[in-house]
Amino acid sequence: AQKITQTQPGMFVQEKEAVTLDCTYDTSDPSYGLFWYKQPSSGEMIFLIYQGSYDQQNATEGRYSLNFQKARKSANLVISASQLGDSAMYFCAMREINNDMRFGAGTRLTVKP
């Protein structure tokens, strides 16, 4: 069964605008972690942000924030003030207890000048 779902294969955003990348997940574990990674065209995986299931507040890292809605099992990534360098693939991932990280299919973000 698909654990992580990213429903947007591709997204476009105008430079300096904000964009939200969707992620929903499925788990019955009470304790889990949610991650977002960026993969530019060069291929490396870059960690962006982490949210723990027990965290009360949404995680933020610079221009990145994670909109965590536990009851809806969603963990959307919000990028504010988009830059051309934000054009990349973005992957949502979840890690459950006694298991390793599982990834969604990814969203390709293109920032337009």
Place this chain on the structure above:
Amino acid sequence: NAGVTQTPKFQVLKTGQSMTLQCAQDMNHEYMSWYRQDPGMGLRLIHYSVGAGITDQGEVPNGYNVSRSTTEDFPLRLLSAAPSQTSVYFCATRRGEDEAFFGQGTRLTVV
């Protein structure tokens, strides 16, 4: 500080050949994992290890073997390569519940 090093970066194999993808880390992380990345499917977990001497299967383990004799190394073995194993392979490490750090990837083509 090299972090996570994967070798080789590129490899072409003939169907039926065997090979080992190497992964070495100098971060003293106990957790190590192997993923494969295919277009439209994100990264899928092949095998992982929570420490030396301990390994477990992920989502797509068939056709692959792993061992973990040291903290630093986690090789991935393809026993008899098949075209379906053409992919980009990533090794990752982490400490505890922290984020994972990835190697640069190995692009494998099986013809």
